[in-house]
Amino acid sequence: MEIKVLGCSGGIGAGRRTSALLVDDDILIDCGTGVADLSLEAMARLRHVFITHTHLDHIACLPLLVDTLFSRLQSRPLVIHTRSDCMRIIHHHIFNWQIWPDFFELPERERPVVRFEEMDAARPLDIEGRRVHMLPATHTVPAVGYRVEDDRGAFAFTGDTTSNDDLWTALNDHAGLDLLMVECAFPESERDLGRRAGHYCPSLLAQDLVKLRHRPRVGISHLKPGAESETFEDLRRRLPERDLVRLGSGDVFKI
Numbered sequence: 001m002e003i004k005v006l007g008c009s010g011g012i013g014a015g016r017r018t019s020a021l022l023v024d025d026d027i028l029i030d031c032g033t034g035v036a037d038l039s040l041e042a043m044a045r046l047r048h049v050f051i052t053h054t055h056l057d058h059i060a061c062l063p064l065l066v067d068t069l070f071s072r073l074q075s076r077p078l079v080i081h082t083r084s085d086c087m088r089i090i091h092h093h094i095f096n097w098q099i100w101p102d103f104f105e106l107p108e109r110e111r112p113v114v115r116f117e118e119m120d121a122a123r124p125l126d127i128e129g130r131r132v133h134m135l136p137a138t139h140t141v142p143a144v145g146y147r148v149e150d151d152r153g154a155f156a157f158t159g160d161t162t163s164n165d166d167l168w169t170a171l172n173d174h175a176g177l178d179l180l181m182v183e184c185a186f187p188e189s190e191r192d193l194g195r196r197a198g199h200y201c202p203s204l205l206a207q208d209l210v211k212l213r214h215r216p217r218v219g220i221s222h223l224k225p226g227a228e229s230e231t232f233e234d235l236r237r238r239l240p241e242r243d244l245v246r247l248g249s250g251d252v253f254k255i
């Protein structure tokens with residue numbers, strides 16, 4: 001399995017793209033601005049999009065992606081996997097003919113170019129040998145993370161979350177974990193804002209990582225622009241024994 005980071009920043013600005021991971025060449029996790037760097041051919045190979053939550057930095061490119069691929073998707077629709085409440089929010093607030101056309105009924109209601117598939121934690125999905133499980137998250141809106149495994153290994157992406165015991169329990173319930181991509185959006189100096197906004201900061205994440213029984217590489221995502229180095233170096237000091245990586249667009253991991 002190959003995982004390519006298309007975007008992992010907590011904001012925008014030169015070199016910064018928001019949340020999107022490409023798994024092999026057909027699965028996307030999140031659809032933030034990182035997706036815009038894919039070639040048309042690479043976009044056309046996408047079959048499944050797993051959404052962690054409905055915040056704009058995680059879905060900004062979804063409407064544009066569907067429109068860009070419109071003619072290509074007529075023979076095989078793009079499938080959007082997420083919780084049912086997230087499905088409703090995206091449909092109601094984005095694909096409502098005002099912000100964007102309702103591609104869930106285009107070109108015809110009976111054969112749309114995009115369709116939702118509701119997912120929940122009790123029903124992992126097998127996509128040609130990649131098994132996708134939902135993970136619990138605690139954010140300001142309904143949110144999840146995902147754990148993906150194949151016969152060689154597993155990685156997990158937390159999406160946006162603050163301290164959340166259920167996440168660590170869910171990760172520990174599985175036999176192994178090779179790579180964990182976990183958010184640490186805010187620096188310690190903005191710990192209170194981070195908590196209010198439903199995110200980790202270095203002290204909270206360091207405290208929670210102790211609960212993980214596995215020893216994966218730990219990729220840090222969603223660092224807020226301008227505070228990236230401060231936040232990451234702080235984490236490094238607090239977690240000297242962990243294999244930490246500051247994630248960036250273009251990073252590729254093979255499992």
Ligand SMILES: Nc1ncnc2c1ncn2[C@@H]1O[C@@H]2COP(=O)(O)O[C@H]2[C@H]1O
Binds near residue numbers: 055160193196197
């Ligand atoms: N209570 C808040 N006060 C100020 N900013 C916030 C608040 N809640 C959320 N945000 C910001 O809004 C952003 C929405 O996306 P994020 O969760 O990535 O990060 C969030 C914060 O940067």
